[in-house]
Amino acid sequence: MLILNTLIGWFYFSVLVFVLGVSLSRWTLLARLGEDDGLPRAFVDVVLIRTAIKGGFLLTVAMLMLFGRQLIAFRDPFVPWREDAWLLLRHTLWGSSWVVASVGCGLAVAVLYVRRSSGWNLATLLLLAVAAFPAFSGHASAVEGISWLSLSADILHVWAAAGWLGSLMFLMVLERSWRQQVSFTRSLLPEVMPKFSKSSMVWVGILVISGVLSSSIHLSTTSDLLTTGYGRVLLLKIVLAITVMGLGTLNWTTSKSDLHRTVTLEQLTRRSSKEIWFAQLVLLVTALLIQWSPPGHQAVGHDMSIEMLLIRMIGIGMFFYVAFFVLLLLFAIYLLKGSK
Amino acid sequence: MRCLKYCFLAVILVLTVAAFAFSKQSPLSYHFAVDKTVPAKDTSVVSVSQIGIWFTQVPQSNSVSIRLVDAEESLVTGVEFEADSADPTAFIAHLDSTLPVGDYKVFWRGIGQDGHVVTGDYTFKVSVG
Numbered sequence: 001m002l003i004l005n006t007l008i009g010w011f012y013f014s015v016l017v018f019v020l021g022v023s024l025s026r027w028t029l030l031a032r033l034g035e036d037d038g039l040p041r042a043f044v045d046v047v048l049i050r051t052a053i054k055g056g057f058l059l060t061v062a063m064l065m066l067f068g069r070q071l072i073a074f075r076d077p078f079v080p081w082r083e084d085a086w087l088l089l090r091h092t093l094w095g096s097s098w099v100v101a102s103v104g105c106g107l108a109v110a111v112l113y114v115r116r117s118s119g120w121n122l123a124t125l126l127l128l129a130v131a132a133f134p135a136f137s138g139h140a141s142a143v144e145g146i147s148w149l150s151l152s153a154d155i156l157h158v159w160a161a162a163g164w165l166g167s168l169m170f171l172m173v174l175e176r177s178w179r180q181q182v183s184f185t186r187s188l189l190p191e192v193m194p195k196f197s198k199s200s201m202v203w204v205g206i207l208v209i210s211g212v213l214s215s216s217i218h219l220s221t222t223s224d225l226l227t228t229g230y231g232r233v234l235l236l237k238i239v240l241a242i243t244v245m246g247l248g249t250l251n252w253t254t255s256k257s258d259l260h261r262t263v264t265l266e267q268l269t270r271r272s273s274k275e276i277w278f279a280q281l282v283l284l285v286t287a288l289l290i291q292w293s294p295p296g297h298q299a300v301g302h303d304m305s306i307e308m309l310l311i312r313m314i315g316i317g318m319f320f321y322v323a324f325f326v327l328l329l330l331f332a333i334y335l336l337k338g339s340k
Numbered sequence: 341m342r343c344l345k346y347c348f349l350a351v352i353l354v355l356t357v358a359a360f361a362f363s364k365q366s367p368l369s370y371h372f373a374v375d376k377t378v379p380a381k382d383t384s385v386v387s388v389s390q391i392g393i394w395f396t397q398v399p400q401s402n403s404v405s406i407r408l409v410d411a412e413e414s415l416v417t418g419v420e421f422e423a424d425s426a427d428p429t430a431f432i433a434h435l436d437s438t439l440p441v442g443d444y445k446v447f448w449r450g451i452g453q454d455g456h457v458v459t460g461d462y463t464f465k466v467s468v469g
Binding site for chain 1: 371400405407415449451453457
């Protein structure tokens with residue numbers, strides 16, 4: 001059951017990160033690129049919509065699998081299945097969160113299907129909201145006293161994972177579609193990779209900060225990393241995540257060289273595929289991790305070691321630092337739009 | 341290249357298994373669990389006027405289900421567990437009449453604040469005084 005639960009969790013995380021990544025790359029990578037930059041805009045738009053809709057369907061399937069998993073665990077043999085399902089969906093916090101996320105996912109797909117390119121605003125907002133489901137149905141919601149912090153750190157963590165790895169997965173899909181359908185010889189990566197490298201630096205920063213903050217909330221002391229089951233799996237996740245970041249750094253250095261050279265391009269594509277495979281392992285370990293109860297679920301300052309308190313304070317500080325810059329960036333975008 | 345991939349996967353597998361093997365905490369041991377019961381687990385009592393379970397945490401509302409079954413695992417009817425208004429971790433069934441002599445099992449299920457569904461059971465015996 002543990003293996004099946006882990007595989008379902010991995011499938012869900014993987015699809016969620018991918019779908020949100022498609023949506024975020026629409027804004028962070030491809031919004032301002034056009035024919036002048038050597039990018040076939042119409043083709044990219046078609047692939048974006050098609051991939052997001054297909055991914056949205058897969059996400060709905062993943063949500064149904066999560067519900068099935070929860071219902072089997074929730075099963076009371078003395079009442080009919082339908083009664084249990086109704087109770088789970090309508091009368092528990094987990095069920096309410098699941099319903100909201102599923103409806104959001106369905107609406108996002110419907111909006112993209114009906115309104116095509118003009119539906120991206122609403123679809124992205126809906127998908128960002130859907131990505132809050134793991135936080136509201138998991139460990140982050142069980143933290144006493146500072147649940148607002150753990151929830152926002154978890155939500156940011158998912159968004160950042162999608163912005164980085166989901167976007168990279170989409171770029172690989174886009175490249176493959178382009179090679180198969182339009183031009184086998186020309187690549188789109190030289191046009192989009194430099195922008196991806198810049199945006200992924202920001203996403204990785206947010207990913208690390210939110211991860212450190214979440215870990216400081218879920219652990220009571222750094223030795224928990226070695227002495228508890230949750231800590232050990234978290235340590236494995238950290239090691240894998242650092243490996244993915246290392247590969248990302250290699251890709252970043254490659255993307256700074258001349259990407260129009262075939263050898264460099266092939267090297268980049270191969271390394272990006274590796275980065276994605278390693279990232280899938282990180283998601284698999286995350287799916288395993290969430291099945292343990294974290295050792296440090298308590299209010300601030302209670303039974304917490306000094307070093308963990310320090311890590312949490314640094315995490316909170318960095319969290320607000322990032323939030324400040326995001327707000328500043330949004331304000332700058334608002335001013336720029338106003339001046340046009 | 342393929343060999344390298346398999347080696348890597350093997351390392352991950354070994355690390356994961358090691359994380360399990362050397363862990364004192366089972367992945368299925370959650371913070372949400374039973375703290376105490378009345379009658380106490382695996383005890384023999386002469387008469388029972390109430391059955392109660394106290395959890396270690398407040399469960400998600402409406403997620404708790406508690407069933408009392410007899411030695412044949414048939415549901416004992418008329419035993420309704422309700423949340424204690426003074427203590428939200430407690431679920432108590434007040435019995436109108438005392439239980440007949442025999443073995444009983446209490447099945448419970450609930451969702452912890454972290455979304456984990458946790459289930460369990462315990463037994464007690466009603467014996468002749």
